[in-house]
Amino acid sequence: MSEFWLISAPGDKENLQALERMNNVTSKSNLSHNTKFAIPDFKVGTLDSLVGLSDELGKLDTFAESLIKRMAQSVVEVMEDSKGKAHETLLANGVDLTSFVTHFEWDMAKYPAKQPLVSVVDTLAKQLAQIETD
Known part of the structure; x- marks a missing residue:
């Protein structure tokens, strides 16, 4: 990897x-x-709100990493007969993970940069919770 x-x-x-x-x-x-690695200009708000978001993003990062690892492990378990092929099956938006990271583009439709940053983080948290539920 x-x-x-x-x-x-x-x-x-x-x-x-x-x-x-x-x-x-x-x-x-x-x-x-x-x-x-282009990152849009977000509406960050006050320093206090940014510090609060920093704490929340730390927790969200840990949760997302755990969720992704569990999902990847499930794929590996389902593809037990083809363990070497599991890496090829793990895709992000239809492309391999290396290409996704090296050609990353912010999805303005899902996470508009014009919204306050707290709203963007809230949307992301809700989507991760929905993925875990599914």
């Missing part, structure tokens, strides 16, 4: 100098494959 790191580097939306510098450094030794 691949390992992914999400890092933040200074720069503006149009300026890709930080990414170019990272590519120059890491490509010499074939250390990594770097891609731009």
